[in-house]
Amino acid sequence: MSSESKIAPHVDPFMVEVIRNGLSSIAEEMSLTVMRSARSPVLREAGDLSSNLADANGAQIAQGQDIPMHMGVMSFTVPEFLKLVPKDRLRPGDVWMLNLPSIGGNHLPDVKCIRPVFAGGRIRAFAISLAHWGDIGGGAPGSYFASATDCWQEGLRIPPIRVVADDIVDEEKLGLVLANVRTPEDCRGDVLAQISATRTAERKLQEMFRKWGPDFVEAAFAALHDGAERQMRAAIRNLPNGVYEGEDAMDGPDENTPGAMIRVTVEVTDDSITFDYSGSDDHVPEPINTTRYITAASAYYVAKAVCGPDIQPSGGCYRPVKVITRPGSICDARDDKPVVGGNHETCQRIADAALKALEHCVPERLTAGGPTTAGLAIFGAQRPDGKWVSLYETHGGGEGGRADRPGADVIRVHMANVMNTSAEVIETEYPVDVVFQRLRPGSGGAGKNPGGLGQERAYRMRVDDVSLTTMFDRRDVPPYGLQGGEPGAPFAMILQRAGEDTEIALPGRANLRIHSGDMVTVRASGGGGYGKPETGGDDK
């Protein structure tokens, strides 16, 4: 039965919502499968994973867990994948694996598994499972090589490979991949969980196709996109037309060198919005570049959060949103450039620049600068049997103030939302003690509504030869205030060697070796204030 020969069936708004509920249910089931059975600590404790369903063209129709970064990027993954692997090479029972940032991707640790779903003789949908692997090889345990100057230093690069054919795992291909990561057992568990999630999705989609007919279900996909597009256009119409400019800066490689600038021009024209990042600085020989997909993901987040937070984020939602980047810039780096930290540092700055541009448009909808950095510290230690254990810990800080309330203390904002690991779990599972964890007094920026407080958390090593990776920003350029509010206190990581009182301020992007008794204190940024402080400039 060919659907091209006839008019697409009519699907009323009730059935569209019924089918959307069914799709969301499938995507939720995928995420549950991965989260519960994955091995890498970053997946299991912090939930750094996403699940997605896409239509036959690769446009997003449902997602399991909302990490805005993943969601935006994954809307490009299948369309870019199809440019390299045409549909006629795909077969039922296939699962393809890839991590190349240039194929609708972000950074190497985020490995995607894609399964095409066939019905009536052709592809009707794709199921995609993305998971952040605890290690993907490269120059440092945890695969955050802070001094990387090119993409090959960052780890194993996987172009699309058919890792499952006829629903059987190709052990030779998987073996090649696992031989190149430091935690092969964990990663094997992760990828089996991902494959299992796509298999579940296929089974449930097939039931849906049997129940309502694939043509009807596909017509509902189209209606989902159209509905979200209409809602988004109506929401954008509520913004005043105009051209708004904003910029924000990354930290430089050292205190004396200014960092790359992110510059954006936001143009609101009736029911559409354009984010033009062409004016941003060139890519840099440091792992903070981004792909254009990341830039788009950040712009999509801003558009949705500012205009229509409740709109279903299907592909149609972003049709009225145009994102322009300049190849060779930090927002659209050449393929050979390193990107691992751009995924959570620069992406946040890209959102910050757009939000600052919109201060001239709808300040009452915005939140002042928050912890737009992962504040990442990775402690890697080798067990006596040679196996690596890595504690991958992100650190939230103070939220910015808003027109209607002060900022909250210690939280994640915008593109990120992974959790912390509890001190008791850290001490039990890693050779690391947590000396204290407390709010950071005085860190919130003053304002009519002040920013929230950051946190201080100190780690002391119980063993020698621990590899420490830092990857954080907002060390030199603090979180901004809005409408006259003061900036929050900047982010810092401090090293004190065993038995010494001297505080060594660590760079934002470093790999170093630390030993038993050494203490690392994270001082996470406070939020920016909103509005001029009513009484002088005292911090909260």
Next chain:
Amino acid sequence: MSDWQLGIDIGGTFTDVVASNPATGEIRSGKVPSHYDDPITALVGAIGAVGLKWEEVDDLTHGTTMVTNAIVENRIDRVALISTLGFGDTIAIGRVRRKHIYHMDRLPKQPPLVPAERRFEVAERVDHTGAVVTPLTEAEIARVVVDVKASGVRAVAVCLLHGYRNPVHELQLGEALREVVDHVCLSHEISPEIREYERSNTTILSAAVIGRVDGYLRRIDEQKPDASNLTFFHSSGGMAATPIIAQQPLLLAMSGPAAGVSATVATMKTLGIERALTFDMGGTTTDCCLVLDGRAEISSDRELGERRIRMPMVSVHSIGAGGGSIARIDQGVMQVGPRSAGAQPGPACYGRGGTEPTISDANILLGYLAPGKVLGNAITLDRGLAEAAVKPIAQEVGVSVEDAASGILQVAHSNMARALNKVTVERGIDGRDCTLIAYGGGGPMHAAFVARHYGIRNVVCPAYSSSYSALGCVASQMSLSQQRTVNMSSDQWDADTIARIRAELEQAVTEPMQAAGKAAEDCRIGEVALLRYRGQSHEVPVADPLLDDPKALGRQFMAMHETLFGFATDEEWELSAIRTTAEDSRQKIIAAPGQEEAAAGAPATRSCHFPGTGSVDTPVLERAALCAGEVQEGPAIVEDEWSTIVIPPGDRFHADSHGHVHIEVREE
């Protein structure tokens, strides 16, 4: 004394009561309005509603939303918190994840339960092995006791780092603090498990409701005749005596929903059902729970009023879809819930000023709810108001109001099916093999539709479905659970430690039961081991674990992992916790008598609208008059005073000799 056993469930709006007299087989049920400010009066009123005096009651089991509401509505006591030096802000930091991804305007997390000025730190440290690194000195204890006293609180929570491993410092503080405050909650007693944030929050919430619960228990004790037994229904699905509730008030946090699930377990035993999903639909939410082989799923982590608590509780999944859920259409995109008209103004058809269309309005337009029906002596359902509310949606889509109402329900049903899927896939179960057990105000009205949408074939609307939690109370047996963190890997197995923990857990759950008068031989001990591969964070529960034989335990674990996730490997695994439950093994079966003869005369009819069929004259049957075993075909409406069962065309139904109504759902 005439041997009556009573179950009473005090809910937000109504108090339900079911009374059973095992000697005569007589059963009575009733419903009275809850007295929010005076629960004792509600209790006495409920006993009166079934024509009894308290003196005639042998055993009274009591479920209550008192603790739930206190937490959800934030009417909790000021307490102080004592933490390890350097960790007093743990509850202000939390897990750092924001609740609303795209809503910058909403508060990303709740403020801490205890403000900074009542959070005190003590110099002490116990490490993850339980070894004391920094001893707690007498001077330090004396100092903090003075601080707590000065703060003016009546209850204090103590949560020290790794206190679940070695409680020595918590015990020292507890002893000293009891001199200056009424109540002390120690984290290793309330929630003896790893993760300091979750354990702190649970301990604080216990301290914050313990005064209220204690006061209630005292007042009840004054009123209660000495010869009448009183027990409470707790969150993990059994009864507990008052001394246990007085120490562990959070046991009441999910009392009502747990009692409904417990009634389901009893019904399943009567009917020989192995797998069931509960479907409890009320005015604002629908609750679902998976019950396998007579065991309700238990989870230990949940949110209540956006507060994380950690206690073994029946694993009830709630979604924001109930009779009051509002339907809206925006730019041609349809949505039903989670916004709800609530009790005020309520659905449009209540005539209390609501104008937005709700699920109840759709039900009245389709004929499932009788126009003119009076609810609780107060509300008369008005079809005209329902029609006015639904009309704008009908016009925008271009269909009749009946078709719009039918579409609204289809959306709601797909949303509920999503909830059923969630609770089953989490356990690796295909939910379509389960029987749907429908109760609560709206469950029986929607169950057949939801079952068909999801692919379930069998629905049971049990007897007393509208007082089901009260039934669960009266049918329940005493039980008590406790869970303990172990964290032992298979390659470092220490049989002595396992044996010691098991013995301690068994003692912790059986002693209170025996103190409440249960004979040792009636206490059945059940164990669940929570296992995982090294590095996984989610544990796989293995019931009846072979803890004496790690090899056999490993095989049990792998089999369960395969069931849940479709794969298992022979890598190292670890035992992360053991949960031990003691329950009274004696069974109670309570059922309503079925009718043996059909009612005379043709039944009344009313016009009902069904998707795909349109409007049909539908027989309206009285539930009490259904003849046991007589199979009939839908469409039909089966009513009693408090609930309505809707049987769509093509489905078959019958009542059994226990008064349960069974629906066999036609395949699509």
